[in-house]
Amino acid sequence: MTAPEKIPADLVADWHTLHRVFIRPEDEKSRQTLVKYMEQILFGLHDFLNTHVGVTEAIPLATLARSYTDTAINREPEKKLAEVIRDIINEIAPRAVNVASPYFIGHMTSAIPFFMVHLKAIAAALNQNLIKLETSKVLSVLEKQVLAKMHRMIYNREQKFYDCHVQNADTCLGLFTNGGTTANITALWVARNRCFPPTEHFFSVEKDGMPAAMKAHDLERMVVLVSERGHFSLKKAGGLLGIGNKNVIAVDVNENHQIDMAKLTRMVQKLSRRKQTKIAAIVGIAGATETGSIDPLPQMAHLCRTHKIHFHVDAAWGGPVMLSEKYAGLLAGIQEADSVTIDCHKQFYMPMSAGMVYFKDPRALDRIVYHAGYVNRKGSVDLGIKTLEGSREASSLILDSALKIMGSQGYALMIDHGIETARLFAQKIKDRDRFQLITEPVLNILTYRAVPARFRQLLDTTQSESRRQQTDGCLDQINIDLQRIQREVGKSFVSRTRLKHFTGDNHDIVVLRSVIMNPYTDGSILDRILDEQETILDTMDIQDPTFSHNIDIPQGEHQDG
Ligand SMILES: *Cc1c(COP(=O)(O)O)cnc(C)c1O
Secondary structure (H helix, E strand, O other): OOOOOOOOOOOOOOHHHHHHHHOOOOOHHHHHHHHHHHHHHHHHHHHHHHHOOOOOOOOOHHHHHHOOOOOOOOOOOOOOHHHHHHHHHHHHHHHOOOOOOOOEOOOOOOOOOOHHHHHHHHHHHHOOOOOOHHHOOHHHHHHHHHHHHHHHHHHOOOHHHHHHHOOOOOOOOEEEEOOHHHHHHHHHHHHHHHOOOOEOOEOOHHHHOHHHHHHHOOOOEEEEEEEOOOOOHHHHHHHHOOOOHHHEEEEOEOOOOOEOHHHHHHHHHHHHHOOOEEEEEEEEEEOOOOOOOEOOHHHHHHHHHHHOOEEEEEOOOOHHHHHOOOOHHHHOOHHHOOEEEEEOOOOOOOOOOOEEEEEOOOOHHHHHOOOOOOOOOOOOOOHHHHOOOOOOOOHHHHHHHHHHHHHHHHHHHHHHHHHHHHHHHHHHHHHOOOEEEEEOOOOOEEEEEEOOHHHHHHHHHOOOHHHHHHHHHHHHHHHHHHHHHHHHHOOOEOEEEEEEOOOOOOOEEEEEEEEOOOOOOOHHHHHHHHHHHHHHHHHHHHHOHHHHHHHOOOOOHHHOO
């Protein structure tokens, strides 16, 4: 127990102070105070981001955790707003992760345009709830308009179609969600329900549940097919929807980490012959989380059409590439999807957290309609009748405003920069003999690994599969340590994952993963990140005894077998 600090006289919770918190500041002085706080947020944080070019303070998490163990809620106020803001700027921000740093190239979270902070503040100030018209009014119709704009970006249907649906209260072109996970779950929810039309003794899977639905349709098993690069949110969907996440089947990928069409086709044919198995959906990935790879969407769409299977495209990452005139072609075939996931907080550069899901058929969402007595009554236009989430903020207002401020061309420039800088990075990796590029960037994501000189020789000359695996095992540990040390030093950041390595028996290897989306990340920064990794490698070779064993493999020994 720490001794209670002496509380200043004006720090008390009473009606007087409470009222002041809720009432609009009328006098000049209190207005100025509020504006001053906003300045502190905008510039205090901004200065922080500018002065700390690195990624985070080099302080171990365990040390931090020890400062966050007090579990009591104070009865009386502890701090004033100004103090709280100051503490956040001084103590939290430097120990959080500066995702805005151009040296932070490891994840799909990055710098956002400055105006996003203003737009987010507006959404908070208006505090609309899109669950129903009664708490959102114009925001609900604006949301329908934004949804139609995005639907048009994906499906590009005729003008008549959008005139008919843009403000149609009975139909729905898509939804805003909390993120890609909820978007994927919603898409598979719709796909699952579509498999269970009513029969004489069965109403719907929503009402009667999975056991009754399976029985009514004489099914024993339902599956979803996606490549092994599929995002784990699809597994969650399998669990939640009663499909079972082991029935979200990972199909092998080819050397480009795209779904293997021959294997997928054979699997679909085999499963379709089984009377009591139903394929609820096939998922194509447009920008895999780990590699950025894009599945052959046109062929997948064709296969789905032939077998009347719901085709979902997970474009959580890659969706905004459609705005780039140069690279939109990479997503060809997406317009044939029955449903499409796109995240707002990824390549639309919106603050956490918002995603979207779109449906080709404006009636598709009828399969998950829910009504309640007090809101979302039958026949209402409340958007909450077709969403997994209940209360929901006006993310659509932020996206719409951002599209107005940026124009599609503004987004296109950022997309193009990401893709082209990733290609530059790939070349830099190839040019350095202590690194090996593992996956070429299709979009702005690539993977590579450090391969110190002696290991490179081993890899180049080893014929034996077991020897190769052993070498890769050592390299795995080196890359794990390299990534950890770089993260802990806190100057720059790449992430790491495991990927199938297409040599010999295709075993998994540890790779470093880089996602390039910060417009300030350029060639010289990438050079410095690689320089830092080389420096770390140098210290590792000298200091870490577990490596010396591996590195000292006598010359010639690797020739055997
Ligand atoms: C990020 C991502 C998701 C999950 O989205 P969240 O917004 O993190 O819930 C799903 N699929 C892909 C391909 C992603 O990159």
